[in-house]
Amino acid sequence: MSPFLSIVAADDHPVILMGLASAIQQFPRQKIVAQAHDGRALLALLESTDCDVVVTDYHMNGDAASDGMQLLTRLRTRHPERAVVVCTMVCNPALLRCMQQLGVRRIVSKRDDLAHVGHAVAASARGLPYYSPTIVLEGGFGIGAREAFQGLSAREREVVRLFVSGMAVSEIARQLGSSIKTVSTQKAMALRKLGLARDTDLFQYARTAGLPVLH
Helix, strand or coil, X not given: CCCCEEEEEECCCHHHHHHHHXXXXXXXXXXXXXXXXXXXXXXXXXXXXXCXXXXXXXXXXXXXXXXXXXXHHHHHHHCCCCEEEEEECCCCHHHHHHHHHCCCCEEXXXXXXXXXXXXXXXXXXXCCCEECHHHHHHXXXXXXXXXXHHXXXXXXXXXXXXXXXXXXXXXXXXXXXXXXXXXXXXXXHHHHHHCCCCHHHHHHHHHHCCCCCCC
């Protein structure tokens, strides 16, 4: 078994590729093994490069037949064994749903921190969907949010439910018979797995996932 998840990244903006490389460095088990600057080059690269995950923009300059939905369709048809993460500025709900229908279950908005790409890659290794906060909120991906929530451990889900219902960490610890440190660690792990950085993000996420939230 490979010690890391190998990634082929594609974007027509060099600065984005640099940002992706920097973000992926924060995930020790992930490694970018090749890069492409348009869809045609990406498809050609995949014919000769082994990888676990493809991280690609949705719109790139170049051949229209190797861009957007055409590109994603060809990726899913030619390389169904490779997970796909789309990193895009697109937030149109209809387009996002079309991506989902093609089997793309991990989408990151470029408006969010690029670290979400690393979280999406990690989710692919566990067979889980992943949508960054902007995609969840603007794309109406409440279903994706609930699926990701189910990817947490049973205790992490319980801690999150109690926390967003208005209980303090110390109260949760007493109710669950755990230490404050243990509950804090479980909450932090849940935030990391969901790709969230702050408690305010967690409350927003919980509303999207349909959890009872303190108003």
